[in-house]
Amino acid sequence: MLRIKNVESGYGRLKVLKKVTMHIGAGEIVTIIGANGAGKTTLLRTVSGLIPARSGEILFEMKEIGELPPERIVFLGCSLVPEGRQVFAPMTVKENILLGAYPQYRRKRGDQVREDLERIYGLFPRLRERERQLAGTLSGGEQQMLAIARALMARPKLIMMDEPSMGLAPLIIKDIFSIVTRLRAEGGTVLLVEQNAKAALGIADRGYVLETGRIIMEGTAEDLLSNREVQRAYLGRDLDAEGTM
Amino acid sequence: MLGGMIAVTMHKLVPLPLAILFAVVLTMIVGAVIEIVFIRWLHKPSVLRMVIITIGISILIREIALHIWGESVRALPYFTGSSVSSINLGGVYISSQVLWVVGIGALAVAALTAFFGLTMLGRQMRACAANRDAARLCGIDAKNMVTLSFVLSAAIGAIGGCVVCPITYVQYDSGTQLAIKGFTVAILGGLGNSTAAVGAGMILGILESFSIWVLPTAYKEAISIAILLAILFVKPSGIFGSAEAARLKEF
Ligand SMILES: Nc1ncnc2c1ncn2[C@@H]1O[C@H](COP(=O)(O)OP(=O)(O)OP(=O)(O)O)[C@@H](O)[C@H]1O
Ligand SMILES: [Mg+2]
Numbered sequence: 001m002l003r004i005k006n007v008e009s010g011y012g013r014l015k016v017l018k019k020v021t022m023h024i025g026a027g028e029i030v031t032i033i034g035a036n037g038a039g040k041t042t043l044l045r046t047v048s049g050l051i052p053a054r055s056g057e058i059l060f061e062m063k064e065i066g067e068l069p070p071e072r073i074v075f076l077g078c079s080l081v082p083e084g085r086q087v088f089a090p091m092t093v094k095e096n097i098l099l100g101a102y103p104q105y106r107r108k109r110g111d112q113v114r115e116d117l118e119r120i121y122g123l124f125p126r127l128r129e130r131e132r133q134l135a136g137t138l139s140g141g142e143q144q145m146l147a148i149a150r151a152l153m154a155r156p157k158l159i160m161m162d163e164p165s166m167g168l169a170p171l172i173i174k175d176i177f178s179i180v181t182r183l184r185a186e187g188g189t190v191l192l193v194e195q196n197a198k199a200a201l202g203i204a205d206r207g208y209v210l211e212t213g214r215i216i217m218e219g220t221a222e223d224l225l226s227n228r229e230v231q232r233a234y235l236g237r238d239l240d241a242e243g244t245m
Numbered sequence: 246m247l248g249g250m251i252a253v254t255m256h257k258l259v260p261l262p263l264a265i266l267f268a269v270v271l272t273m274i275v276g277a278v279i280e281i282v283f284i285r286w287l288h289k290p291s292v293l294r295m296v297i298i299t300i301g302i303s304i305l306i307r308e309i310a311l312h313i314w315g316e317s318v319r320a321l322p323y324f325t326g327s328s329v330s331s332i333n334l335g336g337v338y339i340s341s342q343v344l345w346v347v348g349i350g351a352l353a354v355a356a357l358t359a360f361f362g363l364t365m366l367g368r369q370m371r372a373c374a375a376n377r378d379a380a381r382l383c384g385i386d387a388k389n390m391v392t393l394s395f396v397l398s399a400a401i402g403a404i405g406g407c408v409v410c411p412i413t414y415v416q417y418d419s420g421t422q423l424a425i426k427g428f429t430v431a432i433l434g435g436l437g438n439s440t441a442a443v444g445a446g447m448i449l450g451i452l453e454s455f456s457i458w459v460l461p462t463a464y465k466e467a468i469s470i471a472i473l474l475a476i477l478f479v480k481p482s483g484i485f486g487s488a489e490a491a492r493l494k495e496f
Contacts, residue, residue, distance in 0.1 A: 048382060050382070071386050074384040079382065087379070089376070091368070
């Protein structure tokens, strides 16, 4: 579905990603784990078109998207739930969700929006209760749900999520992760970026480890979970702090 | 200014409504061209940068207008009645053009409120203002939204210019004073809140009128700048805005 080959990108003169190569097949949950500043967000922003790739190829469904602006990439069916939620704070919850459906209107599928809205409210009943509330006044967990809901309204074939668990209580993280597995069960494909490596590998099919802009390891989720180096570098703290998850 | 001037010129050739329509459309085109030529290619257009650039362009346009139309003062005729006729409203005599100004102003506020609140396009524009990257991730073409906002404000400016110019007259440099007043009123009301801006406009008008009791008339025009500075220092969220709303301000 998504194939990235030798991609390099960064900000100004700073090169963050160095020859990153990876792929995601349809129906998979793939996770990227890595420490702060490893370049995970940069990778997702590059794929979604927010920052241009300096070199390399990004193929989405065999189509080169490295040069396209984000609005075109969304139309093709690749959506990003950005780091830090980025909801439209001064607008209502419902307005936020409907804006997510804009690609559907452009594809002349506006008639499906009503049905999609019901499906989304089924996934996130809290959002229905808060339909008229300003998005900026939602709690962190609710904003994260809203950000996911907004992205899903575009009916993406691939949804990329940047640290959806950041700053949330364990119970809500559980909710969000169960939504991710549910998306796969319904035929979706998910690229999940997480600091919470243990939880992410727990639901993922495969994973990549990103360190200072390079992929240093890849494998099935089980292999990575049992890999000693991964355990030491990314799971050690998790085991003590989040032993219940 | 541009809207008023074009309307006055066109009115020599065609009837008034047509002249105004023409002026509004032409000003919208000018707005679009300005955005496409001067703003669109900017890498990271912050609001402040756009404001500074547009102020520069407005000086340019003023000089061009001086060349085209000279220094003479012009005006459109009153839309109905004449400058000496007036309408009796419960004992108060008001010039009919004032009613046109108030009426069209109210209509514009209502239309804008509906546009931004109810239409997909209006919501897209607000989304872009609130969070540009997130809007692009929803498939919204942010650059087109900026162009559209220039066209929209050009239209509002042109309509405003046409409606007030029978009373205020129009000259190559009119508009600057109005821009300062407009900005004061917008800040006073709390940016992004058109209904409150109307209230703020009334307050400013009343203050200006009463100021001539205590201050020399020459200071009348300085009132708005004084208020602008005072508000920016004391309560930047505007007198009608709550701090909570200001935190989530769409701007
Ligand atoms: N807008 C920017 N301008 C310049 N440098 C940036 C910018 N954004 C990120 N960087 C730098 O790029 C590097 C990678 O950042 P990135 O946000 O991709 O990391 P990350 O893996 O997502 O980290 P985290 O887990 O903390 O979110 C960091 O060294 C960071 O300082
Ligand atoms: Mg990040």
